[in-house]
Amino acid sequence: MIDFTPLFRSHFLxxxxxxVRYIDHADAVQQGxxxxxxxxxxxxxxxxxxxxxxxxxxxxxxxxxxxxxYENLQPQIMRMINGAKDELWPGRCYNFAQSSGTSDxxxxxxxxxxxxxxxxxxxxSSDVVSHYLNLNPASRIFAGKAFILGGSFSNRLKLxxxxxxxxxSANLIENMNPLANLVRxxxxxxxxxxxxxxxxxxxxxxxxxxxxxxxxxxPSWFLTVIREVLNKTGKSCIHEVWPNLExxxxxxxxxxxxxxxxxxICDMSKMHFLDTYNASEGFFAVxxxxxxxxxxxxxDTGVFYEFLPVEESESETPEVYPIWEIEKGRTYELIITAxxxxxxxxxxxxxxxxxxxxxxxxxxxxTRSFINAFGEELMVHNADHAITLASxxxxxxxxxxxxxxxxxxxxxxxxxxxxxxxxxxxxxxxxFMQLLDQHLREVNxxxxxxxxxxxxxxxxxxxxxxxxxFDRWLASTGKLGGQRKVPRLNNNRTIIDQMLALMxxx
Numbered sequence: 112m113i114d115f116t117p118l119f120r121s122h123f124l125x126x127x128x129x130x131v132r133y134i135d136h137a138d139a140v141q142q143g144x145x146x147x148x149x150x151x152x153x154x155x156x157x158x159x160x161x162x163x164x165x166x167x168x169x170x171x172x173x174x175x176x177x178x179x180x181y182e183n184l185q186p187q188i189m190r191m192i193n194g195a196k197d198e199l200w201p202g203r204c205y206n207f208a209q210s211s212g213t214s215d216x217x218x219x220x221x222x223x224x225x226x227x228x229x230x231x232x233x234x235x236s237s238d239v240v241s242h243y244l245n246l247n248p249a250s251r252i253f254a255g256k257a258f259i260l261g262g263s264f265s266n267r268l269k270l271x272x273x274x275x276x277x278x279x280s281a282n283l284i285e286n287m288n289p290l291a292n293l294v295r296x297x298x299x300x301x302x303x304x305x306x307x308x309x310x311x312x313x314x315x316x317x318x319x320x321x322x323x324x325x326x327x328x329x330p331s332w333f334l335t336v337i338r339e340v341l342n343k344t345g346k347s348c349i350h351e352v353w354p355n356l357e358x359x360x361x362x363x364x365x366x367x368x369x370x371x372x373x374x375x376i377c378d379m380s381k382m383h384f385l386d387t388y389n390a391s392e393g394f395f396a397v398x399x400x401x402x403x404x405x406x407x408x409x410x411d412t413g414v415f416y417e418f419l420p421v422e423e424s425e426s427e428t429p430e431v432y433p434i435w436e437i438e439k440g441r442t443y444e445l446i447i448t449a450x451x452x453x454x455x456x457x458x459x460x461x462x463x464x465x466x467x468x469x470x471x472x473x474x475x476x477x478t479r480s481f482i483n484a485f486g487e488e489l490m491v492h493n494a495d496h497a498i499t500l501a502s503x504x505x506x507x508x509x510x511x512x513x514x515x516x517x518x519x520x521x522x523x524x525x526x527x528x529x530x531x532x533x534x535x536x537x538x539x540x541x542x543f544m545q546l547l548d549q550h551l552r553e554v555n556x557x558x559x560x561x562x563x564x565x566x567x568x569x570x571x572x573x574x575x576x577x578x579x580x581f582d583r584w585l586a587s588t589g590k591l592g593g594q595r596k597v598p599r600l601n602n603n604r605t606i607i608d609q610m611l612a613l614m615x616x617x
């Protein structure tokens with residue numbers, strides 16, 4: 112295949128010249144984005160409600176609009192799904208990214224408007240390539256094909272004609288420029304398949320004979336696919352299959368738990384890993400330096416950012432700051448206003464400001480207890496609901512519980528480990544965990560997708576805690592009493608490993 116990298120390089124590197132403005136003019140760039148967003152939406156329902164046409168400054172904007180959670184916007188979004196025009200963004204929206212996280216339902220639905228695709232998602236994807244080409248002058252990325260691993264649309268929802276709801280990646284693949292299909296795999300038909308037990312072998316078949324130079328996707332998902340490719344070909348290193356593979360653009364979940372596993376199956380003299388902050392709600396940041404994991408916040412891609420100090424997250428009247436008032440080293444809850452119709456939206460992510468001029472961030476975590484080690488986005492309300500039903504159906508009584516991920520090792524699938532202290536144990540503990548898993552799948556579409564076919568995520572396992580273990584652990588941390596409790600879910604194993612070690616000393 113002809114190497115088009117030299118032809119495209121100047122185009123992509125030219126974009127970096129525009130981002131030079133981020134260094135000393137972040138305030139002007141972001142205020143320009145705010146004006147663009149407010150003016151565009153002036154005649155929408157929300158624009159008329161808050162008189163967007165009269166808003167000229169950030170202070171006017173911040174004093175006029177309240178902070179929104181998904182639950183606050185859900186009625187308008189559901190009207191958009193059902194065909195309403197000019198609700199939160201001009202025109203009608205036909206695409207919605209499905210994601211977990213609501214307190215009262217299975218999924219949340221994030222509008223994917225034409226402007227959010229053009230201004231944000233596709234521009235962000237392009238910016239990733241720009242920074243990679245800048246970091247790797249020897250790249251030949253356009254001498255082969257991109258292997259883009261995506262999700263699917265839901266076929267179980269009753270939707271108006273033309274409306275599509277599914278993973279963000281499915282929405283992006285469907286709306287991608289047809290010319291891009293010439294340099295990417297798999298085919299659109301395979302990429303959007305819903306059943307992973309059928310999709311996985313088709314992905315492997317589509318990829319083995321191609322000249323793959325770059326990967327894009329979630330680390331846990333791609334690790335499964337790569338291992339299947341290695342099993343199919345009998346190889347131990349993925350570069351024996353794709354000798355020109357040079358970069359993995361990853362995002363969605365933390366990469367560090369998977370780094371060693373990737374390094375074991377890659378020729379690291381050829382391979383690069385570039386981190387991105389790409390969520391259903393928007394494409395926000397990209398790693399721009401090999402020497403730092405901090406990511407450059409994208410300031411001119413249809414998103415206006417605000418920052419709420421984490422210590423004020425529970426305040427009814429928190430202080431919120433624009434980008435030109437943030438402090439290095441401080442951790443904030445991220446609030447966005449974007450071209451998808453999310454206005455002063457509490458994203459649920461927290462970020463630490465690692466650098467100013469230009470602003471670089473690291474993702475600190477979520478504002479709520481959760482597990483998202485494999486892209487499952489398991490929230491506490493999901494866990495509480497599922498363990499309650501499993502207990503009722505097995506005549507068990509739970510006193511305390513906590514859960515954490517167990518990462519895949521030596522080809523074994525990752526899973527969740529539950530440490531549970533019972534007042535009354537279930538007679539059949541295997542059935543208890545099967546029911547728990549079943550009810551988690553019922554209330555969380557992302558968890559259900561990762562558990563599909565036992566491909567990405569195995570059945571959760573149970574460890575029965577001895578009586579008093581949770582109180583003993585709290586006492587060991589000096590936090591026993593009052594409203595203190597062990598977090599229900601953790602995205603790392605720090606707490607559960609401490610408790611398991613404590614069990615051995617009793």
